[in-house]
Amino acid sequence: MKHSKMPGVSLAAMIATMPRAAIGAPRMEVAGGVEKLLADVRQELTRVGDDVRRTAEDALKQTKEQGALSAETKALADQGLSKMHELQNVVSTLTGKLEGLEARNTDLEQALAGAGGKRGSAAQSLGAEIAGSAELKNWLAGGAQGGLTLRPTNAITTAGGSGGGVIWSGEDRAVAGMAMQKLAIRSLLTVATTESDVVIYSKQTTRTKASATVAEGAAAPAGELGWTQAEANVRKIAEVIHASDEALADSGQLQSLIDQELRYSLDLEEEEQILAGNGVGQNLSGLITEATAFSAAAGLANATRIDRLRLGLLQVALANYAANGVTLNPVDWAAIELLKDTQGRFIFGNPNTSATPRLWGLDVVPTLSHSAGEWMVGNFAMAATLYDRQETEVLISSEHGTNFVDGLKTVKGTKRLALACKRPAALVTGDFTFA
Secondary structure (H helix, E strand, O other), rough: OHHHHHHHHHHHHHHHHOOOHHOOOOOOOOHHHHHHHHHHHHHHHHHHHHHHHHHHHHHHHHHHHHOOOOOOOHHHHHHHHHHHHHHHHHHHHHHHHHHHHHHHHHHHHHHHHHOOOOOOOOOHHHHHHHHOOOOHHHHOOOOOOOOOOOOOOOOOOOOOHHHHHHHHOOOOOOOOOOOOOOOOHHHHHHEEOOOOOOOEEEEEOOOOOOOOOOOOOOOOOOOEEEEEEEEEEEEEEEEEEEEHHHHHHHHOHHHHHHHHHHHHHHHHHHHHHHHHHHOOOOOOEEHHHHEEEOOOOOOHHHHHHHHHHHHHHHHHOOOOOOEEEEOOOHHHHHHHHHHHHHOOEEEEOOOOOOOEEOOOEEEEEOOOOHHHHHHHHEEEHHHHHEEEEEEEEEEEOOOOOOOHOOOOOEEEEEEEEEEOOOOOHHHEEEOOOOO
């Protein structure tokens, strides 16, 4: 047999006699067999490579000595060198695959054991798929002619049984709560405390001016002053939330979240009561209920929101109070800020800058506690005093209904307060309805 034919024949014979354990189902003796087979393959392919290289060198030497290179000899030499390079690639490929078989042996044994020992039931690895592919066997049986490209079909994916077993979902434990309204009305008032369930205070109801110039020895005119007692009853704002024992025990932040939500809910109701409580039943008598109704001064402009608010401030001034703020719905404030002159320029400030809302030199407080179209101006600190009887308290108890049997806890939030509108004329309220 010619040396040029040895590589393909030897390699094909070795593949044909390769132990099944190296390319198929694993056996206990595979580890030692892989090492021996790897050594044999390397030795045989080294010898074949040496023969091919020697044949090519002899052919080149012969042609140099004869001074000419025949077409047949040149073709034989080229074929030998090409075969040598192809076999080197085969050595590299098979070496990598055989070295990987031992590492995969344990995984394959576990997979087959989990499937009851049924061959082919476990997922096939990439290396095993290439080593056992029909394309590789046919290429080697044909003498390893030309190049070979293998495209594995057993790709690793995110599916279960493939790469999905090592992919874990991300977890962000920060709670995305719902938006909370900014509560600003309380901060406009005078705030005090009380230790009773009723706040009694005095308010002036009469002032008759009688001052005048008098002649020497003449009697001074008599004026008249009068006060009356008024009272503001302490009202309670409360809410409960029920939660299971397991939920409170298993979530470290649930109790604090409930506490936070309860406090916000109580504060929101407080603001709504301060602003618009109707005084009926257990409701506070709020600022809008107590404030003076708007009455436009005759002969002055009253066609826009800005006109209306300025007339309200005038009414406060005519009652001898100095206004210190304006409250209204955010929609109405946006409408005011969007006003433009005849040249399309904004009347209030520059849209590219940020500034505290102000109108007629006073702070403006946009709040959703106001209904759209509703407004109020005045001296809030002089007009009313808020008395805190009990600041917000949050308690947890199982002593409610059938909580003990049902495994529930009741979380209760409570606060108590009173509102005294001492100077109603210091506030003026109205709307933006124009005839």
